[in-house]
Amino acid sequence: MKKIKIPASFENKAYHAAANAVKDAQNQTSTPQTRSHAYKLAFQDNEFLLRDEMRSMRLLLEFEKPEIIQQWHRVESTIVMFGGSRILSREDALNRLDEVQSRLKNDPENSTIQKEFKSAEHLLKWSRYYDVARNLGQIVSASCQLSGVCNFVVTTGGGPGIMEAANRGAHDVQAKSIGHNIVLPHEQAPNPYITPELCFQFHYFALRKMHFLKRAKALVCFPGGFGTLDELFEALTLIQTKKVDPIPVILVGKEYWNRLIDWDFLLEVGTIAPEDLDIFTYAETAEEIWDYLCDYYKLHNGD
Numbered sequence: 001m002k003k004i005k006i007p008a009s010f011e012n013k014a015y016h017a018a019a020n021a022v023k024d025a026q027n028q029t030s031t032p033q034t035r036s037h038a039y040k041l042a043f044q045d046n047e048f049l050l051r052d053e054m055r056s057m058r059l060l061l062e063f064e065k066p067e068i069i070q071q072w073h074r075v076e077s078t079i080v081m082f083g084g085s086r087i088l089s090r091e092d093a094l095n096r097l098d099e100v101q102s103r104l105k106n107d108p109e110n111s112t113i114q115k116e117f118k119s120a121e122h123l124l125k126w127s128r129y130y131d132v133a134r135n136l137g138q139i140v141s142a143s144c145q146l147s148g149v150c151n152f153v154v155t156t157g158g159g160p161g162i163m164e165a166a167n168r169g170a171h172d173v174q175a176k177s178i179g180h181n182i183v184l185p186h187e188q189a190p191n192p193y194i195t196p197e198l199c200f201q202f203h204y205f206a207l208r209k210m211h212f213l214k215r216a217k218a219l220v221c222f223p224g225g226f227g228t229l230d231e232l233f234e235a236l237t238l239i240q241t242k243k244v245d246p247i248p249v250i251l252v253g254k255e256y257w258n259r260l261i262d263w264d265f266l267l268e269v270g271t272i273a274p275e276d277l278d279i280f281t282y283a284e285t286a287e288e289i290w291d292y293l294c295d296y297y298k299l300h301n302g303d
Contacts, residue, residue, distance in 0.1 A: 018043065022041065022044065058203070062203065063207055065200070066200045069198065069200075073198060074148055075150045075176075075198075076151050078153045078154070078215040079152045079155065079216070079293075080155045080213070080219050081133055081155070081156050081162065081166040081220045082219065082220070082222065082228045083133060083162025083163065083166075083221065084222065084225055084228055085161040085162070085163065085227075087123060087161045087162050087222065089131075089165070090124070090128070096123065097121065097124050100113065100116045104116075126223050129253060130161070130162065132284070132285060133166045134165040134166070134169040135285075135286035135287075136286035136290065137166045137169020137177070138172050138173050140170075141176075141177065142175065150176055151217075153170075153177060153178055153198075153215075154169065154178070156179055157180055157208075158179025158188075158190045158199065160191055162222045162224065163179070164193060167191055168193040170193070170195075171193040176195045178200070179194035179199045180200050180202060180211055181199065181201045181202065182201070182203075182205065183202070213235060213244060216247055217248075217293075217297075218247055218293055218296075219247065219249045219250070221249070222253065223252070223257075239279050240272075240276055240279060248292065250280065250281055250282070250283050250289055250292065251283075252282075252289070253282075254282040
């Protein structure tokens, strides 16, 4: 029996590439049928993709897009740095304090401004951690992006404050860094230090947090608010329940974290086990964090 020889150019090409289909569709004659909403290619039909019934597809797309792009950029592992968007550089924190103080002088009995002033004083105190995050971003990025393979790539939520500082540190040494931004009702623009090709935008918090942890070799949590706490406690829970392999979790600023969370109370009332407190450690400086990570991975790799 004779065999039909298929030309190499036809192999595995039973269908045109989707990109070709888009071009072909644009060249079609305009008729009532081709102008109909129903006639649009499904993957180009935003109204269709935004339907409630297509949520599972949107979840899949939101996972796959950052994943494929990170693979392309050879991002092997990350160091995730969480922290408050309101913790500014010392210069910006001083300017903020001066601005509030000026308003308070003009209206000294205003209780709202009095509270703003106290908050501004605290944020000036915590502004030292902006420098710690920036220094850590510099140290890690200068040490771990070699020969085109990117390890311990600085990854943040992409916004201002501590996130900006971490991305800025990587930018200082001409290294790649990642920003996982989230669409919010109020505007949140990506900070200008993220590598543009690795600046992602998410709708779903769950998918965003999944990408935070997928390549993470360490989590470094600076002082922050609800968002930082959400990200930290999800990671602690996943490690505690062994849903993910253990990784270093470093809380920066022991004074802040011990005032915010009464770990001993949780232990005392039996809602956590003594070994759960071993999931994380404390640090104050970038050098201390880097030394801890180096020791951790030397120990666990048996080098």
